[in-house]
Amino acid sequence: MVAQSSVAAAKPWTQGASQPKIHETAYVHSFSTVAGDVQIGANVLISPGASIRAEEGAPFHIGQGSNVQDGAIVHGLPQGRVLGDDQQPYSVWIGQNAVITHMALVHGPAYVGDRCFIGFRSTVFNARIGEGSIVMMHALIQDVEIPPGRYVPSGSVITTQQQADRLPEVQSVDIEFASQVVGFNDALRSGRVGAGSAARSESARVQQPSDRAAESSYRSSQNPEMLNTQLTPEVVEQVRHLLAQGYRIGTEHADTRRFQTSSWHSCAPIQSAREADVLAALQACIAEHSGEYVRLFGIDTNSKRRIGETMVQRPGDRNNGNSSAGFTNYPSQSSYSKPAPSYSSSGSNSSGLPPEVVEHVRGLLSRGLKIGTEHADKRRFQTSSWYTCAPILATRDSEAISALQACLAEHSGEYVRLFGIDPKLKQRIGELIVQRPGNGKNGSAAAPSSYSSPSPSYQQPSASSGFGGSGQSQRLSPEVVDQVRQLLSQGYKIAVEHADKRRFQTSSWETCSPIESGRESDVLAALERCVGDNQGQYVRVYGVDTQSKRRVAETIIQRP
Numbered sequence: 001m002v003a004q005s006s007v008a009a010a011k012p013w014t015q016g017a018s019q020p021k022i023h024e025t026a027y028v029h030s031f032s033t034v035a036g037d038v039q040i041g042a043n044v045l046i047s048p049g050a051s052i053r054a055e056e057g058a059p060f061h062i063g064q065g066s067n068v069q070d071g072a073i074v075h076g077l078p079q080g081r082v083l084g085d086d087q088q089p090y091s092v093w094i095g096q097n098a099v100i101t102h103m104a105l106v107h108g109p110a111y112v113g114d115r116c117f118i119g120f121r122s123t124v125f126n127a128r129i130g131e132g133s134i135v136m137m138h139a140l141i142q143d144v145e146i147p148p149g150r151y152v153p154s155g156s157v158i159t160t161q162q163q164a165d166r167l168p169e170v171q172s173v174d175i176e177f178a179s180q181v182v183g184f185n186d187a188l189r190s191g192r193v194g195a196g197s198a199a200r201s202e203s204a205r206v207q208q209p210s211d212r213a214a215e216s217s218y219r220s221s222q223n224p225e226m227l228n229t230q231l232t233p234e235v236v237e238q239v240r241h242l243l244a245q246g247y248r249i250g251t252e253h254a255d256t257r258r259f260q261t262s263s264w265h266s267c268a269p270i271q272s273a274r275e276a277d278v279l280a281a282l283q284a285c286i287a288e289h290s291g292e293y294v295r296l297f298g299i300d301t302n303s304k305r306r307i308g309e310t311m312v313q314r315p316g317d318r319n320n321g322n323s324s325a326g327f328t329n330y331p332s333q334s335s336y337s338k339p340a341p342s343y344s345s346s347g348s349n350s351s352g353l354p355p356e357v358v359e360h361v362r363g364l365l366s367r368g369l370k371i372g373t374e375h376a377d378k379r380r381f382q383t384s385s386w387y388t389c390a391p392i393l394a395t396r397d398s399e400a401i402s403a404l405q406a407c408l409a410e411h412s413g414e415y416v417r418l419f420g421i422d423p424k425l426k427q428r429i430g431e432l433i434v435q436r437p438g439n440g441k442n443g444s445a446a447a448p449s450s451y452s453s454p455s456p457s458y459q460q461p462s463a464s465s466g467f468g469g470s471g472q473s474q475r476l477s478p479e480v481v482d483q484v485r486q487l488l489s490q491g492y493k494i495a496v497e498h499a500d501k502r503r504f505q506t507s508s509w510e511t512c513s514p515i516e517s518g519r520e521s522d523v524l525a526a527l528e529r530c531v532g533d534n535q536g537q538y539v540r541v542y543g544v545d546t547q548s549k550r551r552v553a554e555t556i557i558q559r560p
Contacts, residue, residue, distance in 0.1 A: 018058065038062070041096070051075070057091035057108045065097040069181075072100045076108025082128065084111070095131070101181060113148065117178040121508075122152075134174045138508060142549070153275055156244040159549045162302075166246030168273040231279060233504070234556060235312050239278055239296070241554060242308055247298030249278045250306065253289040256315060260355045262362050264295075286313050305367055353401060357434050361404065361418070362397050364430060369420035371400045372428065375411040378437060386417070404434070413437050431486055476528060480557045484523055484541065487553060492543030494523045495551070498534040501560060509540070527557075536560050 018037035026044040028034060034046065036054030041064035046052065049071045054060040057076020061084055068074065076091030084093040091108035098116045100106055105123045113131035118124060122139040130148035135141065137154040144158055150167040151174055158164050242249060252264040267285035270278055286294050294313040297306045364371060371394075374386035389407035394400045408416055416435040419428045487494060497509040512530035515523055531539050539558040542551045 018054075023064070032068075036060070041066070044068070047072075054091065059090055060092045060094075060108075061090050062094045063096035063098065063114065066094055067099045068094075069100060069102045069104075071103040073105045073107075074100065075105075076110075080109035080126065082109045082111040085114075099178060099181065117174075117181075119154070132170060134170050134178055151274075153240060153244055155240060157550060158244075163244075163246050166273075171274065231283060231312070235282075235296070235310065236279065237554075237556075238308065238310050239282065240275055242298035243273060243275055243278065245298070247300055247307060248273070249282070249296060250299050251282055251285045251294065251296050253285060253295075254293045255291075256293075259293045262355070262359045267294075282312070289313075291315050309363070353405065353434075357404075357418075357432070358397075358401060360430065360432055361400050364420035365395060365397060365400060367420070369422055369429060371404070371418060372421050373404060373407045373416065373418045375407065375414045375416045377414050381415045389416075408435050411435075427490065431482065431489075433482075476524060476531070476557070480527070480541070480555070481524065483553065483555050484527065485520060487543035488518060488520055488523065490543070492545055492552060493518070494527070494541060495544050496527055496530045496539060496541045498530060498537045498539045500537050504538045512539075531558050534558075 020034045020036070020038040020040060022028060022034070022038075022040040023042045023044065025042045026040045026046070028040070028044075028046040029048045029050070031048040032046045032050040032052070034040070034052045036056075037058035038052055038054045038060040040046070040062045043065050044062050045067045047068060047070045050068045051072075052060060052062070052068065052074040054076060056078050057080070060074060060076065062068065062074075074092055074094070081089035081091060082093055084090045085095065090111075092106060092110050092112075094100065094106065094112045095114035095116065097114060098112050098118075100112070100118050101120050101122075103121045104118045105125075106112060106118065107123070107125040109126055110124050111128040112118065112124065113129055113133065115132045116129050117134040118129070119135050119137040119139065121137060122135050123141065124135070125142045127141045127143060128145040129135065129141065130146050130150065132149045133146050133152070134150075135146075135152040136156075139152050139154065139156045139158070141152065141156075141158045141164075144161050144164040146152065146158070146164050146167065149170050150164075151170045152158060152167055158167070239249060249270050251267040251270065253267055254262075254264045258264065267289070268281065270281045272278060272281070282296060290313075292313070292315060293311065295309055295311045297309040299306055361371060371392045373389040373392065375389055376384075376386045380386065389411070390403070392400055392403040394403060404418060412435075414435070414437060415433060417431055417433045419431040421428055484494060494515050496512045496515065498512060499509045503509065512533070513526065515526045517523060517526075527541060537558070537560060538556060540554055540556045542554040544551055
């Protein structure tokens, strides 16, 4: 039964508390909850299942013409206030003509400006959202102030002011989508004539699936995973991840000869920060340079450095010339792991090292890092008791590579790994095993056969099983173990998520059991459990920076 301007009966927690002040033209569904010191303006719509409770943090203000949709929650902490447009303190201020969509959470202290749109299942906490901003689905905004008129992509985690300041501006297509959602829900308000009528109630309810139709239509036109795109979901996810952190996107290409010498050419610069524009430019670069290597990377415009290089095309990626097959033959991985090349000594460069190792060394040096090397026999490898090779003080590629070759030759028959050293942060970056015992041809131990660090207690799956195997084995690949080890060494917590195909397409990941331990063996065991419990689903692992409250180095380790 729908009743105009009605409020659910008082609950025990509201007894004796301030009562809501609801404008006579507001529309509050009887299946919603409004409690405490809440001011609801003219022509506001509160949909079924919405919960607006100001019995702890108070007061709340919802400006005229605003729209709080099904399942949305507005709540506040007892402490903390924001300054409303009337210059008075509020726990939650929602301005005029704002939209809080299905299942969104606005938790005070929070300010949502006029004409803002908070997307499905997004969270706003201890933050200010500037006038006219649009927050898409499954975003987290915390401890920041979003400038007016900014666009927050789906799945973004905005927890630093630097990220907030880098957000792109809202475009007309975003405003059109927000208007669609509001329009469909206004059917509830328009059907309130004769509000006591059960027929009106049913009429209002049948309008709700249109919201999902609007969302589906928009995603079909905006979500690259659902477009006629030749990019794999992993590449799309990497682009989205870089854009969400405020980085520009760059692309490069190289034929086989230039790839061997790391002489890459830049594709046309990508000026836009909108996901759809970036993916279109990336596809254009791939199409223009078919038969070549193509890679993408993030650009930190402040520190003038590149981040998260990812190879997205290699020669021969298209099967039998079938362009509809997409670019799916390169290894399924994120930018935080390197491919595992074949280390043959037939050689693509005079150093005798494979091109990928040479490229890795050059990449570290180009970022101003020092190069370090270590070696260990099998026993010391199992206990992670590495010895340091002679220090490499060189800053030139050729000298660093020569020093690496000397370490390999001196410790043939042992494990050898290299890494970058950040002299300012006193931190090691990009560990890479370049030699294992017995990997060489004809007894030559100096020719390593893998590009990543294994764990002796984990078997490497077959090539067809990917990172996480086919779901029949819970063994983790060496790349995953190396990723976990690297994150732990940098002081990050480890977390893991899973999603079926439907949730993967909408970026609606579910968290596996929290991993509290910082011990490598415990983390890997927990990771295996999550993979085993969610066979046939996507599983990804990432690091958690507990100080900046952000996630780093997401890597998908299992796919259906």
